[in-house]
Amino acid sequence: MRKIFLILLTFGLFACNQQKDNTKILQNRIDSLEIKIANTYKPGFGDFMSSIQAHHSKLWFAGQNQNWKLADFEVHEIMEAIEDIQKFQAGRKETEMIGMINPALDSINNAIEKKDPVLFENSYTLLTISCNKCHQAVDLGYNVVKTPDSSPFSNQDFKPLKDSK
Template sequence: MFQFLPFSSQIIIFACDYISLKILDMRYVLLVVFSSLLLIYCAGPVEERSTSVGSDGWLRGVTDEKFEIVAGQFGGFARSMMDVHHRYVEMYWAGEDENWQYAEYQLDEMRKSIEDGFERRPARAASGQHFMDVVIPEMANAIAEEDKQIFDEAFELMTLQCNSCHAMEQVAFIQIHKPEVRTGAVMRR
């Protein structure tokens, strides 16, 4: 290309071209970065449109409002306690039937329900921590023994702990007692 020039001149021309390309590249990069920042700044916050979803559009609002509505459907700790009550009753009858696998299953589901309740209502966790750390493991050990007398003793202690927790949460009027009537259909024959 520049063969008519001496070699040293060719090097200088290539060096100048390289430098000008680098300067051009840098200008291009700065232009792209500046333009992008300008676009982001000028765009400003985007306002979310309120929409309805679900059958018959029952879930309305922007995303945050929908989350609040759905969270309300889960309820607070009382919803967890309804499930815990069901598990408590079923676990009792499983122990009476000496259906140890079913008793273990109910205890594990009870633990999960309580954990879910703590997630929704963290303020309740302090009262329930002893129950989770001590009472449930003791009940699990009693079930593992597969001995009805040991189970009955542990169940009685668990019942006392339930009532103690209720008192700490200012709902001492909720008194739990050993079930007297079987309401579930699961029986060991």
């Protein structure tokens, strides 16, 4: 009986030692992955804002050309960028304030659905004003957004295809 007890005790101690080694290996892997995640690139706030600026401009030209499919695409790109800001830039004052443009985006969506150029222009003006109010609220009032007067995208035709109205 004593022999069996010693054999079981030996196996038990070996198993415990093996468990400690596995725990240490797993903890080292977790630590390594945490370092990699911390050093992974994530876009900065300015990267997101530059993207929104481009889509804001394209949205204007799509609406002016009554290319409602493109306008719908561009407004949803802005919404997606805002979601990404909230995901990747949480905790910033700018992120907390960005939701103030949602009513303007809803208004533009409504104008696009109705394919109403006058409502679109008014909604776009509201969006632009909302962007500037947000900039002012977070002490970035020197960054003034306006309705574009010429497209920086000379490689894009904003007119709708004949069969896509």
